[in-house]
Amino acid sequence: MRYISTRGYTASSLSSSGHTFTEILLGGLAPDGGLYLPETYPQVSRDELEQWRYLSYAELAYAVLSRFIDDIPAADLQALLARTYTAGVYCNGRSSAQASEITPLRWLERPDSARAEGGLAILELSNGPTLAFKDMAMQLLGNLFEYVLARQGEEINILGATSGDTGSSAEHAMRGKKGIQVFMLSPHERMSAFQRAQMYSLHDANIHNLAVRGMFDDAQDIVKAVSNDHAFKAKYKIGAVNSINWARVAAQIVYYFKGYFAATTGSNARQVAFAVPSGNFGNICAGHIARMMGLPIGRLVLATNENDVLDEFFRTGVYRPRAAAETCATSSPSMDISKASNFERFVFDLVGRNPAMVRQLWLEIDAGRSFDLSGTSFFARLPEFGFVSGKSTHADRLATIRRTFEKYGLMIDTHTADGLKVGSELRTPGMPMIVLETALPVKFEETMVEALGRKPERPASLQGIENLPQRVAVMDVSVEAVKRFIEQHLS
């Protein structure tokens, strides 16, 4: 399997056939500013699909990912996946039988074929170490990085900025890994006590927390400035684990298969729908790829919060990224995005994989403008891709959290509530609707109290984590200070 850029770049002049998986694993954007994608999507036949139905999560991950990764020996990849997707990592205090499912499906309403009811379910993706679905991919990334670095005798120093979920997921995935140091910037005193504790209570020697006296955007700007200093970046082997990383998208494809099997075993449903709380388009991009591989997904329901740049595109054909000042802070904060970093991958497919067209469209986006595909043959073809969309507001979240608790006795977090709200409105007869759970409610206690008048229960392992000793270096908003910190901790 070879990888190409959405903007047309392919490897070197020696071969025009693109890169292998491990060649793009540690990198970010392609040199032309595009995103990497496989040159074709591997196809899974109905027969093969049925053979995968009863595989364990790790085995299923191998069946799916070995189609995308052909430069890691089979036995090594199998062992690596078996180490990654274990009940111990994804247990979150549950019984081992539940935990061994890794991503269990929970029916809210069971299918009822007599009434042509497909059923409504939640696919639990948040039982990893940081209680958000990002662990599903990040845990794999940690093991893949360690493996590839050891094989190449290399090291990497990951530099990132976080407003919460991604940073803690990355730190928990990379802690103790050989050849990897993590420098994670966060806005000083701007994250919840729980989020701070999840990051700052890690004492592994390779994890470095830097709290800058500013906002998330200041932290992000520092990361950009350091990464743009090419000499510094090369000397200190600076890398990233951001949401455009191809391996993260690839890892997420697996649970769409898992969810499909769980929802259709013992039922006569032929297709399923997924509702996906979306921000950077990474999660639902994996669903799109699963569908392109032949997984019978009838509908991909994209749910946004008040930051509805993606909902606007799927309704109107206009993609208009917002300015930072136009991006609102909501109670589903991990979806507060103004520009969807993975969206270019889908548009590449939508415009018939024409890199010249993508280059032209992103010339507008990179210049801070928008593009409009309404009235084009591309937009007319959108239904072929199965996408529908909707949005959800703070009031919708509160109402959905309340209704779900009253009706099904289940507490869901604010992001999952956005998905359930929009998914419930876009159900079709006979087709199971699977809502992806992207985080657990304990991460968003304040809004849960607002909705239900009480705090969600915490797993025993997380009780009192706010009181653990913390390790964090506080510094001013200064590129130089961050560079000095990195230098001091690498020599």
Ligand SMILES: *Cc1c(COP(=O)(O)O)cnc(C)c1O
């Ligand atoms: C990251 C995140 C999302 C958005 O996922 P994308 O892949 O960026 O679309 C939704 N919910 C939670 C809890 C998240 O952490």
